[in-house]
Amino acid sequence: AQSVTQLGSHVSVSEGALVLLRCNYSSSVPPYLFWYVQYPNQGLQLLLKYTSAATLVKGINGFEAEFKKSETSFHLTKPSAHMSDAAEYFCAVSLTGGGNKLTFGTGTQLKVEL
Amino acid sequence: NAGVTQTPKFQVLKTGQSMTLQCAQDMNHNSMYWYRQDPGMGLRLIYYSASEGTTDKGEVPNGYNVSRLNKREFSLRLESAAPSQTSVYFCASSEGTSLSEQYFGPGTRLTVT
Numbered sequence: 001a002q003s004v005t006q007l008g009s010h011v012s013v014s015e016g017a018l019v020l021l022r023c024n025y026s027s028s029v030p031p032y033l034f035w036y037v038q039y040p041n042q043g044l045q046l047l048l049k050y051t052s053a054a055t056l057v058k059g060i061n062g063f064e065a066e067f068k069k070s071e072t073s074f075h076l077t078k079p080s081a082h083m084s085d086a087a088e089y090f091c092a093v094s095l096t097g098g099g100n101k102l103t104f105g106t107g108t109q110l111k112v113e114l
Numbered sequence: 115n116a117g118v119t120q121t122p123k124f125q126v127l128k129t130g131q132s133m134t135l136q137c138a139q140d141m142n143h144n145s146m147y148w149y150r151q152d153p154g155m156g157l158r159l160i161y162y163s164a165s166e167g168t169t170d171k172g173e174v175p176n177g178y179n180v181s182r183l184n185k186r187e188f189s190l191r192l193e194s195a196a197p198s199q200t201s202v203y204f205c206a207s208s209e210g211t212s213l214s215e216q217y218f219g220p221g222t223r224l225t226v227t
Binding site: 009032034041042043044045046049051090094095100101102103104105106107 | 155164209
């Protein structure tokens with residue numbers, strides 16, 4: 001069975017600082033990995049996904065994530081935080097050939113301060 | 115193009131009452147999903163429908179039933195609501211492959227007293 005672990009339920013950064021949100025996965029087969037973002041009182045929307053084509057994946061709003069098999073990680077980064085980045089971020093995994101069932105992490109709430 | 119729509123947005127039930135949450139998508143997607151979101155627990159899959167005419171249990175199916183009415187619509191029914199079912203419920207849809215993006219509705223906030 002696959003799973004993801006997000007370290008840090010709350011992360012606070014200053015505007016303009018680096019954003020780093022951590023995600024580690026556990027999977028017995030090559031996984032597909034996703035980052036979703038949830039703004040207050042809204043549904044989730046896709047930020048980016050890893051599909052084995054490239055280990056560094058670029059997404060929307062300046063976010064990117066790097067797949068590191070040796071560390072079983074897929075951390076999300078953004079060089080410079082904006083106030084508008086304040087939201088909850090979820091890492092998720094699906095299995096090759098497993099249809100489209102996603103297993104989500106518990107989420108990380110990002111706060112951006114002036 | 116409305117994407118994924120859910121009704122109602124808010125609902126308060128008493129213990130033992132029943133209700134159906136409605137979900138529809140206009141993207142011609144094969145697969146549809148119901149999740150619940152609880153603080154500190156992320157999203158957990160209740161039921162999903164890989165294609166029209168099929169439904170399968172997810173991680174937390176107890177106390178729920180679903181109907182894939184047609185390709186567009188996927189409803190979630192609580193037969194006898196319990197306080198433990200107080201949650202925010204999200205419907206999602208996707209093309210259904212392992213790579214597919216899931217598109218989420220705006221959610222239904224349910225309180226069971």
